[in-house]
Amino acid sequence: MSAKAWLSKKLPSGKIMCEACAHACKLDEGEYGICGVRKVENGELKLLVYGKAAAMNVDPVEKKPMYHFLPGSQVFSFGTVGCNLSCSFCQNFEISQFPQEHEHKIFGKDLPPKLAVDLALQYGCKAIAYTYNEPIVWFEYTYDTAKLAKEAGLKNIYVTSGYETHKALDKLADVIDGMNIDLKAFIDEFYKELCGARLKPVLEAIKYAYKKGFWIEITTLFIPGKNDSEEEMRQIANFIASIDTAIPWHVSGFYPTYKMLDTNPTPPDTLLKAYKIGKDEGLKFVYVGNFNAPEFTATYCPACGYKVIERAGYLGEKVVNHLQDGRCPKCHTFIPGVWK
Structure with missing residues (x-):
């Protein structure tokens, strides 16, 4: 509809x-x-996609990825067709690029806002995630759903490329609790050539979303030969740290897909280098995704080094949360995040 x-x-x-x-x-x-x-x-x-979900699922919140947001909980995730970016490496291109590649046709199952909330509650979810495609393009649908979700005691998560206007973020601040924002690169040419977008609006949206009080986590997908230089890693880490060193940074690996089938997967060493650079630039919480290494997905207290959240499994499905009211059980330092 x-x-x-x-x-x-x-x-x-x-x-x-x-x-x-x-x-x-x-x-x-x-x-x-x-x-x-x-x-x-x-x-x-x-x-055109109001009430039409092209994909829906119940996921661990860690899959979004959100590591400082109700750890170990399940979220009801859904998305529509369409996207305002045209990333050559999109993992969900079958839905994100569907209208653009099929003469503006759309598809999806009926999922009005109230039903989405009812299903989230039925499945025991703590939050709803607007994801799989870019949620800002179906803003009104996300807003109406998130408003009902909040009234029902659920939290709301935007998984986004960070192309929201300030006006949209002002509206979303009333209903959205957390955002995982892609910072895909730190070079404008990357955004123009591979995403059909620009870098500056993303940087502005991240800074404004932080100012508005959203809980923010940042994700960067490193693609061999495109955005994986040490200099660019350091620029991204430094930008995040300039806003708040407590913002979690998720560094993840590329796998050949869509229009980039001839590009090699990201070597694990690249992700470990990004992890180290993030730490060197002062970031307190850096996580390695797409890589089954529990020591790089755990949360450590920045004050005493105690492992406050343990995560195991490819997507961190097995989570043990040792925090006590958001504080380290050893030294009682508060760990920033959304814990209840």
Whole structure:
């Protein structure tokens, strides 16, 4: 079904400007946004995927990845088709790029906001994650669901590429508790050539989201020969540390997919180098993803070094949380995060 995409405004020229993401598409009647799921119909911007979930699942919160957010809990995860980025290495391209590659067709199962909340509660989840594709392109659907979820005592997580406008983040601050934001690279050319986007809006969104009080975790997927130089790793780590050294940084490995099948997987040594650089730049919490090494997925108290959260398994499915009201049981230092 379609619904009014109310995060938009009419311009003096008669075009409708979408205010959800940094592309700020300005559209005439019948035109689609870059995302493929926002379209002007009868003088209004419509969201074409409202209530239509292309993917849904119950996941460990660690899979998002969120390591300082209700550890060991399950989250109800869902997404739609469409995306405002066109990453050549997208792992979910079958849904994210579907409208763009199929003449603006969409698909999905009916999942109105109330049903999403009801299912999350039925499955014993502590939160709902808006994920699999970029949630800002289905902003109104996420907002309505998150509002109901919050009323039902659930928390809400955005898994995003960080292309939200300040106006969108202002609205989301009322209902979204945590965000995992991709910082895909620190070079604008990478974003332009491989993602159809720009770096600056992402950096601005991260800083603004932190200022608005969202719990933030950052993920970087390192691709051989594209964004894995030591200099770029250090730039990313330094940027995160300049905001807050307590922001967790997840470094993860690329596997050949979509339009980058001829690129080699990321060697484990690359991830370990990023881990060390993150620590060297002052980050208190750096985690290695896509790599079964419990010592690099555990959370350690930055004050005394005690292992406060243990994680085992490829995606950290086995979690033992030793925190006591968010504090280290040994030295009582508070570990930043969302613990209840």
